[in-house]
Amino acid sequence: MSEHIVQPKSYYKIFGALMVLTALTVVVAFFDFGALNDIVAMTIAVTKATLVILFFMHVFYSSRLTKTIVVAGFFWLAIMFVMIGSDYLSRGYVPRGITNYVERH
Amino acid sequence: MATRVEDSTLIPAVHDTHANHRVAHHDPHTEDASGHHPALQHHFDNLEQQRDATTLGMWTFLVTEIMFFGGLFMAYTVYRVFNPEAFEAASRVLEIKYGAINTAVLIASSLTMAMAVYFSQIGNRKLLVAFLGLTMILGTAFLGIKAIEYSHKFAHNTYPGAVPFEVDHHVVEEYEREKGRPFPDINRVQMFYVIYYGMTGIHALHMVIGIIALGFLTFYGYRGAYSPEYNSPVELTGLYWHFVDIVWIFLFPLLYLIGRH
CATH class of the missing domain: 1.20.5 (Single alpha-helices involved in coiled-coils or other helix-helix interfaces)
Structure with a gap:
């Protein structure tokens, strides 16, 4: 069978990373970086979305x-x-x- | 010439070993007898091609969803650029705890969905059904928390079209004390809430559709419809569920976190 089965261990790791990044985005929102606040928030959101797309959605193996x-x-x-x-x-x-x-x- | 299978997903194989079978048996019901897997639709060469084609079709649909939500994010961007202060003030009215808890709930539901896909791939029916159920519970929890949040806002007349449109006066007082300037024009703040209800409402509608789809999967999964060879419905519903999660990943910072510093 050629289908790539992602193991639960990698799902746990991605889940952990997503949770850490969520906490991070809340914390940095309370610091004033001026215009950089939006750039930091969007960088974190794009990183989270990329992790979901590549691993939860299996695009990395598609x-x-x-x-x-x-x-x-x-x-x-x-x-x-x-x-x-x-x-x-x-x-x-x-x-x-x-x-x-x-x-x- | 040896063609790698993954590169010729939608191109019929040149050396089709099943060609003779297909000529001999036009009736798809006889294909089991001729060595085809019962889950293989007759217009595909093999299960891998079938799987790649369904994934591609689902992603084509998700691209239209990207453009659909993209238009809403564009509207948010344009209105925010023209009303930066009102949007940041309006964002402070939202309660971070609800947004943050819901983000965690949704990411957890994406994990349980991914686990459901895994158990359908290895053919564990019990755990497949368990994780589908867990995903539905987490999805419903998200909607429940959202409903509590909406009702708090409605109680303060914080919804578009409210007469008069208002926000929690505690937030207004805190804003004026902290920033040393009056709270922005309430009509511009109302515009933030038009977009807030529009985007979170359509996101919630997607969640409802996802939960209904999971209900069907749980039912058919319990009856043993999915196997390591055939689990496309679980995989594709997973793609949809993760996509809805991604939309929220962007909504959370853009709606809840912009006015905190």
Whole structure:
């Protein structure tokens, strides 16, 4: 049989790591790192999600085709964030005077 | 040319040793007699190809779920960028203990789900059913804690559309004492709660669907439907359950932890 069976021991380890990271994200939230707070919280969340995807969801042991689909899914999510983000976050970059000038002519 | 099996998942094998059987027996019911595993659907070459195809199909569905929740996370991001202070103040109103306990409950349920998949793979029916049941209990506990949390918020008129929309005055006083400035515009705070109820509500709906699916698995698992050769329903429901866990892994810091420092 070619199916890879993940042993319970590795599941316990992943579970432990996820619990430690959960405690860590709560603790660091009470310290003021300025803009870094969000970056730290998201780094921990992405690490936890990666552990779940690779080991609980067996993607680490899956075929290359499955891995490609998973990566493509998150890649398209990134495209959505970049395109919508670059619209909303750049509003107001153009000085008011210029838009007024364009509207008048 | 020797092709590695894992690379040719969906490509029919060139040297198909079962080709003669298939020509001889068109009726899928006779395939048992010709050496096929009863769990093998007739349109697959072998169990491994069948398993890879079902995993791929499930992941294709999960990619649509990534985009679905992605849109909600995008909405959160846009509103938060335009109302940073209101969002951080609104986040302080949520009680960390409920969010943290629920995160732990959900991660524990992911462990029990993974264990259920393991016991279906080695063909231990008793422990498969036990761990499926445990996963359902933990999932229900999550929803119970969420219900308590929602009812606390409703008691303080902290829900979108409440007349008037309010938050717990203790949090407001503490905020003003600590920060030395007035609590942000209550309508912008309300916008945080529109997104909070939208995202946690849809997440909870996914949990309910997952628990129902686990109910079916427990029933069929008890009747002995799953074996080391055939356990795709358990594996695929596991993928769904872990995905719902991942959504919460992002919701917890973004909703509960942003205004604490």
